[in-house]
Amino acid sequence: xxxxxxxxxxxxxxxxxxxxxxxxxxxxxxxxxxxxxxxxxxxxxxxxxxxxxxxxxxxxxxxxxxxxxxxxxxxxxxxxxxxxxxxxxxxxxxxxxxxxxxxxxxxxxxxx
Amino acid sequence: xxxxxxxxxxxxxxxxxxxxxxxxxxxxxxxxxxxxxxxxxxxxxxxxxxxxxxxxxxxxxxxxxxxxxxxxxxxxxxxxxxxxxxxxxxxxxxxxxxxxxxxxxxxxx
Numbered sequence: 436x437x438x439x440x441x442x443x444x445x446x447x448x449x450x451x452x453x454x455x456x457x458x459x460x461x462x463x464x465x466x467x468x469x470x471x472x473x474x475x476x477x478x479x480x481x482x483x484x485x486x487x488x489x490x491x492x493x494x495x496x497x498x499x500x501x502x503x504x505x506x507x508x509x510x511x512x513x514x515x516x517x518x519x520x521x522x523x524x525x526x527x528x529x530x531x532x533x534x535x536x537x538x539x540x541x542x543x544x545x546x547x
Numbered sequence: 548x549x550x551x552x553x554x555x556x557x558x559x560x561x562x563x564x565x566x567x568x569x570x571x572x573x574x575x576x577x578x579x580x581x582x583x584x585x586x587x588x589x590x591x592x593x594x595x596x597x598x599x600x601x602x603x604x605x606x607x608x609x610x611x612x613x614x615x616x617x618x619x620x621x622x623x624x625x626x627x628x629x630x631x632x633x634x635x636x637x638x639x640x641x642x643x644x645x646x647x648x649x650x651x652x653x654x655x656x
Binding site: 436466468472477478479480483493525527529533534535536537538540541543 | 577578580582587588589590592595633635642643644645646647648649
């Protein structure tokens with residue numbers, strides 16, 4: 436199994452600003468992902484974080500808005516840029532192998 | 548990508564009752580997982596079950612891969628079982644886990 440930590444756990448930000456979320460996995464994982472969960476909704480994949488190269492984004496998500504880094508196998512960051520109230524969500528980091536996938540505790544973001 | 552449907556969307560139980568949650572998926576899978584999201588938003592892994600049957604305490608799950616569905620059983624429910632239960636699946640030719648809409652379970656004392 437993998438234990439995943441994220442920080443910050445929550446934040447309140449003003450519109451127009453940016454927030455970087457950090458994700459640390461306790462063991463090497465082959466895959467790392469970032470998800471968004473809007474209030475009352477299910478989880479939506481933002482992108483796959485690729486080690487040492489550009490992330491692979493899902494339809495509707497772009498690098499300028501959600502830049503992602505993964506400098507090594509156990510660490511990744513997601514930045515939410517130029518935030519608006521519509522970005523208020525829980526952002527979850529996930530890691531795993533080709534089998535089971537695990538999730539961090541999430542970052543609860545409120546944009547005012 | 549694979550489509551995942553969960554039913555029912557909401558479930559209200561009296562403490563001590565048993566229940567069954569269902570997950571249908573649209574294609575062959577190499578990963579099928581059940582999660583419980585607690586009130587603080589944490590996703591707890593319940594089962595990794597692309598096929599077969601597993602049990603963990605009061606919870607058990609069965610996946611019938613050939614018929615493309617999975618069931619999660621909660622027995623002798625407790626108030627701490629309240630929360631949202633998600634089913635997620637990854638197709639054989641896919642790289643990502645697709646989530647169902649979830650079942651919101653409320654257990655009343």
